[in-house]
Amino acid sequence: MLLKPGPPMQAPGSIPIPVPVLRLPRGPDGYSRGFAPDGRRALAKPAGPDTQACGESQEQRARAVLRERFLRSLLAMGGRQVSFTLHEGVHVTACFGATDLDVANFYVSQLQTPIGVQAEALLRCSDMIAYTFKP
């Protein structure tokens, strides 16, 4: 016999098919800005549903409701023409793009200023009094 005994060969067709794996990234540590120190997410460890419900104070629940409504209103503003009232009676209009999580800046495009149109711009929210849009 010319063939030496080797490792058991698999019949063609029974080669294991690689399993697709979707790796979820690590969750937030819960200490960065935007997290309430005693919030539900700050724990970031599995706890029973009962303990979670108790730890969530009325204030935290109110915050969550208010914030969610605000974020959804910003979501509805995405890509729409928004008119901004700035200090010193300045009015500008632009297409709203995004904002950062502490609402410090608005990223806008096609900003129409008295001296021309700026393709992309960041508006400081501290310069702003109000904004209006039609959903």
Place this chain on the structure above:
Amino acid sequence: MNEWMKKSPVEWQDYIYKQVKVTASEKKEYKGWVLTTDPVSASIVLVNFLEDSSLSVTGVMGHAIQTVETLSDGDHSVREKLMHLFTSGDCQVHSSEDLAKRKSSLKRWLEKNHIPVTEQGESQTICVAQVLTIEPPYGPENCISSNEIILSRVQDLIQGHLAASQ
């Protein structure tokens, strides 16, 4: 820091659905029905119903707010209109059987995609990897998570599921 910014979330919540007059910097005045107040920036979001039955939404930045005066308490119709504003895209009502079907079908889809899924007790919520929750009617816009990467991936998966089931 002005009086308005010092209020607590519970106090801000009391203003929801009420008609208010907001006085801001440079003697600017804004009237409207309160949709919400952002607890981070204290910016108030007002809604006005225009004559041509369209809406106008105005946000007044928290730092510019001087006073907020309540003009009237919201009636049922205003409450009804504001409640569903900007929430889930379709306002169609799902029966409980339909919801249960959607839930089990989505659960199976997520498990097929090797996503760890648990159910939260009696509530209708699906919990994913302890960091994301999906509420009825289980669409991409019903996902809640503080991790934007997981949020976007799971939303894409749900979108794929909806596309596949249609």
